[in-house]
Amino acid sequence: MSTLIPSKFSRRGFLRTSTLASGGMLIGFNLFNACKPKAEMPVDISKLNYNDFNAFIKISDEGMVTIFSPNPEIGQGVKTSMPMLIAEELDVPWEHVNVVQGELDTENYTRQLAGGSQSIRKGWEPLRQTGATARQMLVNAAAARWGVDASECTASKGVITNAKGETLGYGDVVKEAAMLEIPENVSLKDPKDFTVIGQDAINVDIDKIVTGKPLFGLDYKTEGMVYASVLRPPAFGKVLASYDDTAARAVPGVIDVVKIGAKLNAIAEKNWTIQMGSSEKVVVIAKTTWQAIKGKKALQATWTDDSTLESTEYQDKKLFEILDGDEFTTKREDGDVKKAFAEADEVIERTYESPFLPHNCMEPMNFYANVTAEKVHLVGPIQTPERTAEMVAAMLGRDLKEVKLEMTRMGGGFGRRLYSDFVMEAAEIADAIKKPVKMVSTREDDMTTGVYRPSIKYRIKAGVKNGEITSYHLKEAAINVNMYGLIPHFFPAGCIPNYKVDVGNYKSNVTTGAWRAPYTNFLSFAEQSFFDEIAEITEKDPVQLRLDLLQKVKGTTDEKIQYSAERMEDVINLVVEKSGLKTPKDGVYQGFCAYYCHNTHVAQVADVVLENNQPVVKKVHVAVDCGVVVNPTGALNQIEGGVVDGVGHGMYGDFKFKDGMPESNNYNSYRLIRMKEAPEVETHFVKNTLAPTGLGEPTLPPAMAAISIAITKATGGRMYKQPFIKNMPKKEVIG
Amino acid sequence: MATYNLKINGKTQSVEADDDTPLLWVLRDHLDMVGTKYGCGIGQCGACTVHIDGNATRSCLLQAAQLEGKEITTIEGLSENGDHPVQQAWKEVDVPQCGYCQAGQIMTASAFLDKNPNPNTEEIKSAMHANICRCGAYNRIQKAVAIASEKNS
Numbered sequence: 001m002s003t004l005i006p007s008k009f010s011r012r013g014f015l016r017t018s019t020l021a022s023g024g025m026l027i028g029f030n031l032f033n034a035c036k037p038k039a040e041m042p043v044d045i046s047k048l049n050y051n052d053f054n055a056f057i058k059i060s061d062e063g064m065v066t067i068f069s070p071n072p073e074i075g076q077g078v079k080t081s082m083p084m085l086i087a088e089e090l091d092v093p094w095e096h097v098n099v100v101q102g103e104l105d106t107e108n109y110t111r112q113l114a115g116g117s118q119s120i121r122k123g124w125e126p127l128r129q130t131g132a133t134a135r136q137m138l139v140n141a142a143a144a145r146w147g148v149d150a151s152e153c154t155a156s157k158g159v160i161t162n163a164k165g166e167t168l169g170y171g172d173v174v175k176e177a178a179m180l181e182i183p184e185n186v187s188l189k190d191p192k193d194f195t196v197i198g199q200d201a202i203n204v205d206i207d208k209i210v211t212g213k214p215l216f217g218l219d220y221k222t223e224g225m226v227y228a229s230v231l232r233p234p235a236f237g238k239v240l241a242s243y244d245d246t247a248a249r250a251v252p253g254v255i256d257v258v259k260i261g262a263k264l265n266a267i268a269e270k271n272w273t274i275q276m277g278s279s280e281k282v283v284v285i286a287k288t289t290w291q292a293i294k295g296k297k298a299l300q301a302t303w304t305d306d307s308t309l310e311s312t313e314y315q316d317k318k319l320f321e322i323l324d325g326d327e328f329t330t331k332r333e334d335g336d337v338k339k340a341f342a343e344a345d346e347v348i349e350r351t352y353e354s355p356f357l358p359h360n361c362m363e364p365m366n367f368y369a370n371v372t373a374e375k376v377h378l379v380g381p382i383q384t385p386e387r388t389a390e391m392v393a394a395m396l397g398r399d400l401k402e403v404k405l406e407m408t409r410m411g412g413g414f415g416r417r418l419y420s421d422f423v424m425e426a427a428e429i430a431d432a433i434k435k436p437v438k439m440v441s442t443r444e445d446d447m448t449t450g451v452y453r454p455s456i457k458y459r460i461k462a463g464v465k466n467g468e469i470t471s472y473h474l475k476e477a478a479i480n481v482n483m484y485g486l487i488p489h490f491f492p493a494g495c496i497p498n499y500k501v502d503v504g505n506y507k508s509n510v511t512t513g514a515w516r517a518p519y520t521n522f523l524s525f526a527e528q529s530f531f532d533e534i535a536e537i538t539e540k541d542p543v544q545l546r547l548d549l550l551q552k553v554k555g556t557t558d559e560k561i562q563y564s565a566e567r568m569e570d571v572i573n574l575v576v577e578k579s580g581l582k583t584p585k586d587g588v589y590q591g592f593c594a595y596y597c598h599n600t601h602v603a604q605v606a607d608v609v610l611e612n613n614q615p616v617v618k619k620v621h622v623a624v625d626c627g628v629v630v631n632p633t634g635a636l637n638q639i640e641g642g643v644v645d646g647v648g649h650g651m652y653g654d655f656k657f658k659d660g661m662p663e664s665n666n667y668n669s670y671r672l673i674r675m676k677e678a679p680e681v682e683t684h685f686v687k688n689t690l691a692p693t694g695l696g697e698p699t700l701p702p703a704m705a706a707i708s709i710a711i712t713k714a715t716g717g718r719m720y721k722q723p724f725i726k727n728m729p730k731k732e733v734i735g
Numbered sequence: 736m737a738t739y740n741l742k743i744n745g746k747t748q749s750v751e752a753d754d755d756t757p758l759l760w761v762l763r764d765h766l767d768m769v770g771t772k773y774g775c776g777i778g779q780c781g782a783c784t785v786h787i788d789g790n791a792t793r794s795c796l797l798q799a800a801q802l803e804g805k806e807i808t809t810i811e812g813l814s815e816n817g818d819h820p821v822q823q824a825w826k827e828v829d830v831p832q833c834g835y836c837q838a839g840q841i842m843t844a845s846a847f848l849d850k851n852p853n854p855n856t857e858e859i860k861s862a863m864h865a866n867i868c869r870c871g872a873y874n875r876i877q878k879a880v881a882i883a884s885e886k887n888s
Contacts (some may be wrong), residue, residue: 005743008813010836061788071847094783145846148831170837186751200824202828203829203830203831203834204827205831205834206825206826206831206834207817207826209772209825209831209834209837209838210810210817210822210825210826210831210838210841211810211811211813211817211822212768212769212770212771212809212810212811212835212838213770213833214769216772216835217767218769218772221767221769227764250736253753254751288760288764288765289760289763289764290756290757290760290764291753291772295753310824337759360836360869361774361869362772362774362780362782362832362833362835362836362867362868362869362870363774363835364773364774365835385816408831409833409834411772411833411834411835411836412833412835412870414869415831441778442774442776443774443776453873486832492854635828635873637829637832637872638832640871640872641870641871641872642871643870643871644871644872644873644874645869645870648871666775666776666777666779667777667779667780668777668779672869673865673871673873674864674865674873675863675864675866675873675876676860676861678871678874680874706788
């Protein structure tokens with residue numbers, strides 16, 4: 001059965017078709033903008049025009065479907081799940097679908113960015129509409145050939161059937177379909193009729209991954225390509241004074257040593273994605289990666305102090321000055337917190353502290369660039385190709401049309417590849433040496449010249465009167481920027497009559513930026529741990545305390561509040577049931593939390609046991625409401641990864657500075673979670689037919705909270721500072 | 736610069752490289768075999784794991800000069816058609832997220848299962864502990880190694 005869903009936008013404006021010279025039908029479409037009036041559909045499959053279209057679907061004479069997918073892949077599986085939406089409504093078996101990563105051109109791309117868990121949410125409606133429109137055209141073509149009305153025909157699994165039971169395959173009618181007018185209103189399936197959505201679709205790149213085929217930026221290579229290793233300042237606040245490259249040039253294989261930075265620095269201030277300071281850098285060019293790295297080690301450079309060389313102690317002092325001061329920007333204010341605190345029976349105030357965190361993508365930053373008189377060719381792993389191409393064009397003084405950026409699969413993103421500094425460097429190097437070149441960061445380069453999750457401190461104060469939380473005041477002290485968007489309107493906004501969020505920051509020369517689930521990755525722990533402590537102090541059940549608060553936001557008319565009390569209740573009830581929270585087992589200490597971020601509602605219960613009086617996280621139970629689960633295997637992978645990442649960084653993540661210099665530079669001095677420390681993750685979905693929301697981020701923030709609360713139950717001590725491993729309460733052993 | 740004859744995936748290859756060049760970069764830059772990944776360069780992450788005479792070894796810490804006469808196996812040569820039981824299990828479980836560390840994980844797992852075909856959960860965890868998966872796909876890696884061991888037996 002299908003239901004006619006009125007389209008919010010005319011598909012006619014968003015979609016064009018052509019007949020390919022080599023056979024088959026090509027559909028070009030745009031997801032969020034209408035096609036330009038002059039946009040012409042290619043008839044040659046090797047000349048897909050990404051200036052005019054987001055993506056293409058090719059249906060061959062054999063009925064095989066190739067989707068040229070625009071979205072980059074950083075591990076969240078969108079390269080698999082987004083094409084599933086098209087395949088569902090086009091009604092082809094998933095086995096007949098092949099997905100090819102589209103290369104980037106720069107105009108008209110509206111959502112070619114992987115970040116913020118938004119890909120699937122934004123693509124849900126338009127991708128299905130596109131698939132359904134293509135299906136309707138194929139049905140119309142078959143109906144015309146049979147001389148019957150299209151309403152008498154049905155399409156399923158790539159085959160069109162008429163009332164007499166005659167059939168035609170999609171491939172049989174592609175030529176006629178491509179000539180037809182594009183239908184205006186099309187039917188979308190009822191979710192209960194989905195055959196592709198909701199079924200496991202294995203990662204489309206899996207064969208290549210398990211056999212070691214070239215996929216990633218670091219694997220990309222061209223004839224005559226050379227390698228570049230960049231010497232950047234050893235500390236934040238230092239700039240290059242002079243250098244001697246005699247020894248570096250003597251290293252076998254070293255071709256050249258060049259200085260870069262002037263071009264990048266000239267435009268850096270205008271772009272939020274470049275915060276790399278104003279230093280010039282020295283680049284060793286060599287025939288191989290190893291020779292470039294050796295050449296860099298042989299460079300002799302001197303540096304001068306340009307701005308404050310910050311140490312962790314200095315940063316902590318600055319952040320406490322903000323918390324203790326009164327210079328804040330108010331992000332939300334309801335009622336009168338001051339008055340409510342004065343009238344409260346009890347006022348509770350706690351301070352929470354987090355360290356800096358590097359992203360540590362397993363594939364270090366790298367990019368290929370070739371700058372010639374005709375064009376600028378860039379290839380590699382970047383989450384923001386469109387903006388990056390614009391910035392490279394601006395930096396090199398080139399027309400944007402001359403910049404061709406191709407995306408590779410990415411060996412992790414976590415926010416780091418939103419920033420283009422390493423692409424800009426590669427482009428500036430290529431421009432200087434006039435050769436195709438691959439800039440490769442070593443792990444040490446990657447970890448010590450990062451774009452870090454900044455250290456953040458929260459001070460939260462709550463007033464309790466007659467057993468009810470009547471006031472809540474959260475202060476945030478952060479570095480460079482504060483929480484943004486709707487975060488100040490997340491829970492418990494709307495649940496407490498007197499509510500205030502104040503933020504302040506100081507400007508540091510340490511580069512900072514988005515890190516998986518920006519801001520909420522630490523806020524969740526502070527806030528949820530705080531509520532658990534209030535429950536303890538007021539002798540309430542921590543689950544009931546959340547449920548009681550949620551009652552108060554129901555029916556709110558405040559449009560800024562996007563979290564849903566009902567959906568939050570659903571995940572809470574589900575996790576309570578599945579985790580056995582009400583029927584505790586001997587020796588298992590459970591920590592509960594519930595959190596909303598990135599449009600998805602999540603509740604978690606962590607199980608901690610004591611081994612040799614040390615708390616060990618054994619298992620995390622997760623309940624998720626992400627609407628329709630498009631690809632269950634991919635969704636579970638994201639959820640498990642988010643939880644393990646949250647447990648790992650909450651427990652171990654620590655990154656300190658001494659006089660501007662990072663104190664960790666590789667995995668022997670920076671601890672990442674490993675197999676034996678990873679808890680088992682058990683996931684349960686709230687089943688509904690609501691539009692899907694993202695999963696790349698939402699399970700990470702609550703994991704840090706759930707384990708901290710469980711550790712408190714196990715040890716009796718509370719943690720206010722990450723990493724937990726260095727602030728772990730000791731279990732009092734009596735007797 | 737010297738010439739080394741290395742036996743890689745059953746085939747002897749002649750490579751010219753500086754004598755301190757790690758096997759990792761010989762494979763990637765000199766021989767265009769990019770399945771073996773660079774992660775840390777100091778033997779901490781396992782992304783560059785290959786087999787030397789059947790033992791899982793970090794290729795970032797081995798120099799070409801040490802390897803003449805040894806049998807080197809990389810992810811490209813683990814099986815002819817990508818159907819080694821460990822590779823099959825990896826597909827069955829849909830292990831990868833970003834996928835970057837997986838060649839190293841698979842090489843560690845396959846060498847481990849050769850020596851211990853029927854491991855228990857704790858043995859699997861210990862064997863895989865030295866390979867970092869930044870995406871945190873540890874639950875699935877553990878499951879895939881267990882499934883591969885069943886396929887073997």
